[in-house]
Amino acid sequence: MLTLSASPSFAAITVTDDSGASITLATPATRVVSLAPHVTELLFAAGGGSRIVGAVTYSDYPKEAQAIPRVGDNKALDLERIVALHPDLIVVWRHGNAARQMDRLQALGIPIFFSEPRHLDDIASNIDRLGALLGTEANARAASAAFTRDIGSLRTRYAHRPPVGVFYQVWDDPLMTLNRDNVFSEVIALCGGVNVFAANDTRVPTISTEAVLAANPEAIVTATPGATTPNRALPALDRWKRWGSLTAVARGNLFGIDGDLINRPTPRIALGAAELCRDLEQARGRREK
Incomplete structure (x- = not known):
């Protein structure tokens, strides 16, 4: 799902998003725009909350997320504001954001990660991959492991009910x-x-x-x-x-x-x-x- 390739000057980071596309960053992302409330939570869980420079309406958890500047909602994005924030990574909800606006975002040439967890395991995987893009792998691994343990405990307890x-x-x-x-x-x-x-x-x-x-x-x-x-x-x-x-x-x-x-x-x-x-x-x- 993710690979690291090193050179004398940098370690390029490549991950595969939930659409199957590969995203490569020369260095970890430091200015991230989140275009879905669940994405904002995942970024915080991965240890990158302080790097979010813009988020959409209803990005309200954790409490710190409420202070992040807004760039619209899932129906209408403020593309000019997004560009003005100079993000080096945009994380979007593939089926929640308007397709027409996604086309315009992609035309800007800013790396985009599509987040679309369909299964419980995908949540942990999203945290790990976002952690790789942010360079916060240790935080991300701890959060994804804790989530996996919590789900595993419930699965064991109720598997035969x-x-x-x-x-x-x-x-x-x-x-x-x-x-x-x-x-x-x-x-x-x-x-x-x-x-x-x-x-x-x-x-x-x-x-x-x-x-x-x-x-x-x-x-x-x-x-x-x-x-x-x-x-x-x-x-x-x-x-x-x-x-x-x-x-x-x-x-x-x-x-x-x-x-x-x-x-x-x-x-x-x-x-x-x-x-x-x-x-x-x-x-x-x-x-x-």
Whole structure:
């Protein structure tokens, strides 16, 4: 995934990004622009937070990221501002940033790394590769190893738990979910869950209420500002309460997971996974003996 080639004057750094393209830097990057919130978190995890000179809206973690100058959002980038920052590396979200603007960025000749983690292992790999580009390999290896240990611990603990059918509600109007081709579906499996819409051909499909009723999930999960707590209202899931025969409703298995911990492919997803695993254990405990 990455190689180092030395010469008497410098050590060129070459890595392969998530699009399959090779990026080569003559020296470690010192001025980086992050064009996705998850990228900002990954750069901090890799030890390069102080090198980020520009970031997009919602780059809010860790706290230090909130002070980074903004260069737009995933829909509209301020290309002039990006150029004025004189970055020696731009890290983008391949499917989150507008393709037309990506073409214009590439025309500038600034090295671009595409970050698109689709699996849990990709998160650790992104941290390691960004660490190589930043020259902060030791920090990156420590962060990626800690994440891998956290995920491994959860995988070991829940690998043989009875399966729980899970519907993950991304959005309620229109009703949307995720198929198998994403990190959170892998988190569901990690906890011993089964994504009831994993086989859908669309990565983020729009589905019908009837499809959910037919799938009859044992648990319904959605992203919320904070984790599920006793007696806490979950407005996004209220629609399901009218179908009392739905297994998830009948057993009280409507769960909210802190969205910041599950919507971004960063080390914090290990915390979101731990929350989901606890919720699915509750669902198992509510089965008839």
